[in-house]
Amino acid sequence: SYVLTQPPSVSVAPGQTARITCGGNNIGSKSVHWYQQKPGQAPVLVVYDDSDRPSGIPERFSGSNSGNTATLTISRVEAGDEADYYCQVWDSSSDHPLVFGTGTKVTVL
Amino acid sequence: QLQLQESGPGLVKPSETLSLTCTVSGGSISSSSYYWGWIRQPPGKGLEWIGSIYYSGSTYYNPSLKSRVTISVDTSKNQFSLKLSSVTAADTAVYYCAGPVGYYGLGIAFWGQGTLVTVSS
Numbered sequence: 001s002y003v004l005t006q007p008p009s010v011s012v013a014p015g016q017t018a019r020i021t022c023g024g025n026n027i028g029s030k031s032v033h034w035y036q037q038k039p040g041q042a043p044v045l046v047v048y049d050d051s052d053r054p055s056g057i058p059e060r061f062s063g064s065n066s067g068n069t070a071t072l073t074i075s076r077v078e079a080g081d082e083a084d085y086y087c088q089v090w091d092s093s094s095d096h097p098l099v100f101g102t103g104t105k106v107t108v109l
Numbered sequence: 110q111l112q113l114q115e116s117g118p119g120l121v122k123p124s125e126t127l128s129l130t131c132t133v134s135g136g137s138i139s140s141s142s143y144y145w146g147w148i149r150q151p152p153g154k155g156l157e158w159i160g161s162i163y164y165s166g167s168t169y170y171n172p173s174l175k176s177r178v179t180i181s182v183d184t185s186k187n188q189f190s191l192k193l194s195s196v197t198a199a200d201t202a203v204y205y206c207a208g209p210v211g212y213y214g215l216g217i218a219f220w221g222q223g224t225l226v227t228v229s230s
Contacts, residue, residue, distance in 0.1 A: 042205055042220040042221065044220070045216045048214040088156075090210060100158060
């Protein structure tokens with residue numbers, strides 16, 4: 001099945017920019033979605049279809065996708081952004097259409 | 110806004126069948142071309158997709174669980190359900206119902222709060 005690889009952890013100072021990568025074979029040809037999960041809570045969709053934001057998600061969250069890497073960028077990082085982040089793709093033509101990345105723990109220093 | 114809520118036993122014995130139901134409120138489960146699904150998360154680990162069901166009833170399952178999983182939909186009750194047979198301790202996890210796919214593009218728009226299911230005798 002399709003594999004999505006994320007760095008286990010990313011550390012960033014408040015006010016700086018965090019970039020979380022999601023690697024997959026030719027991922028640029030797929031739609032990538034990103035979720036934020038805080039401890040003890042359900043995941044929340046923060047970016048869908050590579051770069052769109054659901055209603056209520058701050059503009060500080062943005063996404064891009066090209067080649068073999070998709071990236072979630074969090075600008076002007078706040079303490080409340082500390083969480084686990086997961087990328088995900090959906091491909092209805094596959095026998096395993098929904099795949100999650102391995103997850104990245106973002107720590108705000 | 111759509112809301113999802115899981116319900117079902119929190120403790121299941123090994124070799125038995127885990128059964129959970131997701132009740133959707135704030136909208137119809139059969140409206141538009143939506144997928145609904147189940148995802149689980151073992152304690153301290155990442156997210157694992159279990160399977161999804163199209164509003165019409167077509168299903169897609171994780172190949173690693175396919176032989177043990179059944180997902181069904183009851184449009185009259187605005188619910189969809191999960192059955193996982195022959196459970197072992199490895200099936201202990203927080204189980205989330207989620208959806209729809211198709212509301213915000215191909216992302217999973219909303220998630221239930223999750224329910225911890227422990228497999229133990």
